[in-house]
Amino acid sequence: MKETLHIDSSSIASILGTVGSPLVVISELIKNAIDASADKIRIAYSRELQSITVVDDGLGFSLEDIRQLSQPGFSKKKSNGNLTNAKGSFYTGSKGLGLLSVFSLCNHLTIQTKSDTDGEYLINWSKDDGSYSYEQIVDSQMVRGTIITLNNIFPEVMTLLTSESEVKKLRHISTYLYKHASLPFPEITLSIDGSEPNSLLFTTELKDMLYDVIFNYDSSTETLSFQCFSERFQINSSKIFINSFDTADIELILNKYFNIKETIKTRTNDNISFKELESIEGVPTFEGRLLVYERKTAGKLKDFGAGVNIYANDFALYNYLSEENDWLGLADFSQRKKNTRLRPHNAFGFVNLPYFDESKEQLKISNERADFIQDAVFVKLMYLLKGVVMFMIFNIDIAKYQKPAKGRFVDGDIKSVPETSKGEHLQQEATIHMGETANNPSQNNTSGNKEYPKFSGEGALDEGKKDTDSVIKENDTYQGEPDSQKKEEELVNDEGEEEQEENYEPEVGFKPTHRKRYNLTFTAAEGLLIDKLKNTDDLGNKIYQTIYELSKLNVLY
Known part of the structure; x- marks a missing residue:
């Protein structure tokens, strides 16, 4: 039996051209197996055979499923309000493009599948034929499930997929690291060239972090909850509910609940006014967790290739799996x-869009599932994440490390706060609503007459004093060095104290000479232009990185 594709070759080429990485294809095949309620998924790469095989023990393809393969871009998974698979898990996809995407890696595909309803079928599909054939197999010994084999994989694809960096990304293809206790995922393993299969789902003990921030946004109530725990500091760990998102309102929250008198703006808060967004209509429900470590204790997660990634229905958007993508602006x-x-290598975690129905949500994901369509709703989502959540934790962190000095003060003494046992957190509820102020606590306290506890030790700058760390002086020069690579002496040590320098007395009669610069430098004005390239898009980031590399060249010899 034969089916002709109901899509022209130019449309196929257009779809395949949007597949940003081979890893996206592997992810789509895993999603299809999970949607089919599989308990086990086995992935095998063979460089010798130039093939990729994905085997699952799911429900298999019904005859209707096989015929629907001829309609790429159409899927009945989420039709008629059916949003979950046989195990009750939310469907991970709905566009029906996952299987077609394999032709960005190869020219031929075979599928051997068996369902309880229609038995076993073998499907053969060549990229250039514009059709596929299928035949029923009788008296087969195959158990229920599906075997998908990609044949004649392009050699450069196999080289990339088997590289250490791509295997690391594949380990973070889902939120399992952070949500394993509540995520009903099947067992997923990977074997390369016949090696012993290794699990792609891993967990590790998350401890010794400075901050553990948990946040959730409910689109039905347009309310964001924020909660910050710390194993080192006495921090107000109550869950705070926020439904007024202007920077001025967030500053009131920081003042009221964390005793932070003056904030330091981030790029998002400087460049975007919430009033310009008009509302947060269209932003989907999301959840997230951010773990911030000291540099010396962040190594374990860094070895796994972890970062702060974005997921939809617990599966990663590929572009956010890159460690070089500093999308949070750290x-x-x-x-x-x-x-x-x-800092980029100190922060780990995830943002997940649970129960994300692509057919209904205003926030759109690209066909290749690599990124969002960066429209107005995307800007609103990024504002909540960067202009609210990250703005709050940034200022909490600065307040904790603020050192008393001339013109600056720390409000209170942390030693005056009663000690609590490690891991013990306050659980009082707090909220701030549109139009309410910190001067009227009776309206803001949702826990009855219980007075919200006051915490000391949160540092603040004197009113009107500028943060000199953020000012570029007119005669300064700019060097395009990413902050994560700054010299160690510029950083604060692990105990929060500034590095001490030895005293120096110049020689009598010594005449200083002008400092010779042996590397490429830039003016402050040029530096501002260069900084604007960061976190714009892939091309902007590449140009910025190229400028950084150029700045390290010796321009004299």
């Missing part, structure tokens, strides 16, 4: 304030 934080621990 480098910007450390440029504005050197003594912050919010």
Whole structure:
């Protein structure tokens, strides 16, 4: 039997052209197996055979499923309000493009599948034929499930997929690291060239972090909850509910619940006014967790290739799996304030869009599932994440590490706060609503007449004093060095104290000479233009990195 594709070759070429990485294809095949309620998924790469095989023990393809393969872009998974698979898990996809995407890696595909309803079928599909054939197999010994084999894989694809960096990304293809206790995932293993299969799902003990921030946004109530725990500091760990998102309102929250008198703006808060967004209509429900470590204790997660990634229905959007993609703007934080621990290689975690129905949500995901369509709703989502959540934790961190000095003060003494046992957190509820102020606590306290506890030790700057770390002086020069690579002496040590320098007395009669620069430098004005390239898009990041590499060249010899 034969089916002709109901899509022209130019449309197929257009779809395949959007597949940003071979890893996206592997992810789509895993999703299809999970949607089929599989308990086990086995992935095998063979460089010798130039093949990729994905085997699962799911429900298999029904005859209707096989015929629907001829309609790429159409899927009945989520039709008629059916949003979950046989195990009750939310469907991970709905566009029906996952299987077609394999032709970005190979020219031929075979599928051997068996269902309880229609028995076993063998499907043969060649990329250039515009059709596929299928035949029923009788008296087969195959158990229920599906075997998908990609044949004649392009050699450069196999080289990339088997590289250490791509295997690391594949280990973070889901939120399992952070949500394993509540995520009903099947067993997933990977074997390369016949090696012993290794599990792609791993967990590790999450401890010794400076901050553990948990946040959730409910689109039905347009309310964001924020909760910050710390194993080192006495921090107000109550769950705070926020439904007024202007920067001025967030500053009231930081003042009221964390005793932070003056904030330091981030790039998002400087460049975007919430009033310009008009509302947060269209932003989907999301959940997230951010873990911030000291540099010396972040190594374990870094070895696994972890970072802060974005997921939809617990599966990663590929573009956010790159360690070089500083989409939260952490480098910007450390440029504005050197003594912050919010740095690209110190922060780990996830943002997940649970129960995300692509057919209904206003936030759109690209066909290749690599990124969002960056429209107005995307800007609103990023504002909540960067202009609210990250703005709050950044200022909490700065307050904790603020050192008393001339013109600055720390409000209170942390030793005056009663000690609590490690891991013990306050659980009082707090909230701030649109139009309410910190001067009227009776309206803001949702826990009855119980007075919200006051915490000391949160540092603040004197009113009107500028943060000199964020000012570029007119005669300064700019060097395009990413903040994560700044010299160690510019950082604050692990105990929060600035590095001490030895005293120096110049020689009598010594005449200083002009400092010779042996590397490429830039003016402050040029530096501002270069900084604007960061976190814009892939091309902007590449140009910025190229400028950084050029700045390291010796321009004299």
